[in-house]
Amino acid sequence: MSSNIRRSVPQQQRAQEMIDRILSAAAQVLSESGYAGLSTNRVAAAAGVSIGSLYRYFAGKNELIEELRARSSADVLADLTGALTAAVGMSARDGVHHILSVLVGAVKRHRAVTTAMIAEAPLGAHGNILPEVERQLTQVTRIFVAVHAPELDPAEADARIHLAMGVTLNACLRIALEPPAGVTEDRLISLTADLLVLGLVPDPVRTHPDPAQSRPDPVRTRPDPVRARPGR
């Protein structure tokens, strides 16, 4: 258990260089050996640095990891803010598309950290890697919904936004980190963008299935059968 915050603030240039060396070595170890393979000794060795030096600048392993995550998150966030300002002049769908592709690109750049951090890690309890990004995105989306669908009551809007955040982040991660074969990345982004604008702004006409749609499905059972046992 690390406790004494012994981390010293760098004052010379070489110290800053060392910090960078350590962090990029950590990212490298992460991409080569995964989160489980990330030990402070290994990082120090990979950085060509003494283990003692590592502990001079990082109070412990968790600090090191958190710093790594924070840097990636900040970088992705920077890209996002740029995309947001670029999107204000576009149509809703084009804006969403643009934002998505920027996010996908940013995540790709940080493949090592993001893939490894989807892990539990000792960070947030819920294992969210990019909370800053999600926060920013939520904020903007809230405004978007308020403008384009002011009739929604707050709870309903929140539900849609929550869902949209899940779709967005999940889609970006999937597209960037586990791209399926046979489909272009841009096609996936387009589909996601379509889905998002559809899901955010309500359209009373299509919220339920239109009766004409049904196929040779003869039986129409009870509106909803007994739900799965509550369990536990």
Added chain:
Amino acid sequence: MSSNIRRSVPQQQRAQEMIDRILSAAAQVLSESGYAGLSTNRVAAAAGVSIGSLYRYFAGKNELIEELRARSSADVLADLTGALTAAVGMSARDGVHHILSVLVGAVKRHRAVTTAMIAEAPLGAHGNILPEVERQLTQVTRIFVAVHAPELDPAEADARIHLAMGVTLNACLRIALEPPAGVTEDRLISLTADLLVLGLVPDPVRTHPDPAQSRPDPVRTRPDPVRARPGR
């Protein structure tokens, strides 16, 4: 490093009981201390069993974890298959809704394992917890799309299915494990169901933002930038 596969097959009843004890102890440790806190010694102690007995039936820690995951996955899969047969008599949207709520319930029942397994784990490289479930769901969805949207070319259909799988699994996990405050679970499931049927079956009318919808957005850029071709 575990190597010799020494795992013996149980022949007496008490052996089977022991295996169950070990597995449920593992689940308990997992929910109490997270993935990082899961050690074989701890599991054995929690099960009130010798560490040697654990290694008689599990070739190593990974085997134990994989068995745990497999059991949860199988249980969720069983629920899913039930939901699928129940859904054949329903409308598309109701069917999807039903499947989603069953999945959410199943995930909830396996909270400990699923939350911990979202972690890296030494399992699949991509950290997918329920590959069997995803496979089954993909298969059914493929049929669904083929029936309801036969005009889609295969690549386009695959893209939509891939996206839908991401949305489905992510939504279920989020709803089951990190339910947001202020919104009922059922509302989220309904929204997700709407989104899914919308996203799966193409509707030429709404693939683009309708012009009437827009608010005080003065600028409207090009109707649509180059759209990705169907790929492949």
Added chain:
DNA sequence: CGATAAAGTGAGCGAAAGCTCGGGTACCAC
């Protein structure tokens, strides 16, 4: 220059991990 602080080193600590193995105990033929 000499002095002081910052930066950097690495042997090695205690703890905990995964796992082994020799030896005991419960069970089921006969």
Added chain:
DNA sequence: GTGGTACCCGAGCTTTCGCTCACTTTATCG
């Protein structure tokens, strides 16, 4: 009973972990 097999135990091995600390080297400055 007796033999044999399946079952179960737990001290303790080996390795690796996070981390400390006494120490040396390098930069800064009067």
